[in-house]
Amino acid sequence: MGFFDSAQDVIDKGVSTAKGVVSGVAVERQPFMKGFVRLCADGWNQGWHERNGGNLTYRMTDGEVADCRPFFYENPCNWIPLGVQADNLRGAYFAVTGAGRYMRNVPLDTAKNVGIVEINPEGNACRIVWGLKDGGKPSSEFPSHFMIHSVRVDVTGGSSRVLYHAHPINVVALTSVMPLDARTITRTLWKAMTECIIAFPKGVGVLPWMVPGGAEIAMATSELMKTYDAVIWAQHGLFCSGSDFDSAFGLMHTIEKASDIYVRARLLNGGGEFANTISDEGLRAIARNLGLGINEDFLD
Ligand code: 2HA
Numbered sequence: 295m296g297f298f299d300s301a302q303d304v305i306d307k308g309v310s311t312a313k314g315v316v317s318g319v320a321v322e323r324q325p326f327m328k329g330f331v332r333l334c335a336d337g338w339n340q341g342w343h344e345r346n347g348g349n350l351t352y353r354m355t356d357g358e359v360a361d362c363r364p365f366f367y368e369n370p371c372n373w374i375p376l377g378v379q380a381d382n383l384r385g386a387y388f389a390v391t392g393a394g395r396y397m398r399n400v401p402l403d404t405a406k407n408v409g410i411v412e413i414n415p416e417g418n419a420c421r422i423v424w425g426l427k428d429g430g431k432p433s434s435e436f437p438s439h440f441m442i443h444s445v446r447v448d449v450t451g452g453s454s455r456v457l458y459h460a461h462p463i464n465v466v467a468l469t470s471v472m473p474l475d476a477r478t479i480t481r482t483l484w485k486a487m488t489e490c491i492i493a494f495p496k497g498v499g500v501l502p503w504m505v506p507g508g509a510e511i512a513m514a515t516s517e518l519m520k521t522y523d524a525v526i527w528a529q530h531g532l533f534c535s536g537s538d539f540d541s542a543f544g545l546m547h548t549i550e551k552a553s554d555i556y557v558r559a560r561l562l563n564g565g566g567e568f569a570n571t572i573s574d575e576g577l578r579a580i581a582r583n584l585g586l587g588i589n590e591d592f593l594d
């Protein structure tokens with residue numbers, strides 16, 4: 295049984311109940327949840343979240359968990375096996391969008407469309423401790439997010455907290471016409487708009503089309519996320535990480551905007567050679583001036 299089915303099974307077996315009267319700042323009014331909700335609304339407004347497309351997870355701080363704990367369910371559902379294990383996420387708490395729930399509805403009813411899940415002490419299962427009302431379950435991509443969080447915590451020394459998956463239009467369009475290799479696509483974006491090499495000096499990882507929500511795409515993405523802060527899924531979308539909501543959303547926005555500029559430029563000149571671009575020497579100069587740790591392999 296996959297994560298998705300076992301989650302449904304666990305939720306069907308027990309309905310959680312919230313504590314009666316509690317004091318404190320409601321989860322919806324906690325600063326981290328305001329940031330979470332704002333990102334969902336911004337992503338919807340950008341046109342990146344048709345239907346139930348996309349998902350968002352946030353690894354909470356101990357202080358945020360303590361502030362939310364009075365509002366946690368008294369009888370959380372049973373542990374839902376994740377199918378993967380991570381030592382560095384034992385006992386962690388994540389805010390997560392719900393499977394089948396729409397980003398568009400997150401501001402309208404956060405406690406229905408978003409949940410907080412606790413990871414068990416073994417680091418291989420989760421349970422819903424807040425939200426996802428009316429039988430909701432964590433995003434079908436939660437096991438992928440979980441694996442990738444584990445990698446990102448390692449490679450960033452714990453600063454990485456946000457993983458954001460969206461379906462930005464121009465990024466997806468590019469994957470229909472460009473070679474699916476990280477060097478080609480990264481160079482294209484770096485040269486489309488000056489800000490790009492600053493926003494993603496290591497480049498962008500690229501995966502060919504794969505079945506979503508499965509172990510294979512999760513493993514492939516987490517492998518690339520050892521190097522890159524963002525990974526493109528061909529004919530699907532983009533996966534971005536960040537230390538906070540601003541950096542994760544900003545990275546998604548920058549990559550999509552550069553893709554949009556490239557698409558428009560290509561349309562304008564009918565797909566031929568560009569008259570003007572940023573030279574490799576120009577990119578090196580930006581990196582030198584700003585002290586960026588760029589991926590030299592991606593420069594000529
Ligand atoms: O949540 O975007 O990749 C729906 C998706 C799956």
Ligand code: ZN
Pocket residue numbers: 347348459460461506530531
């Ligand atoms: Zn998707």
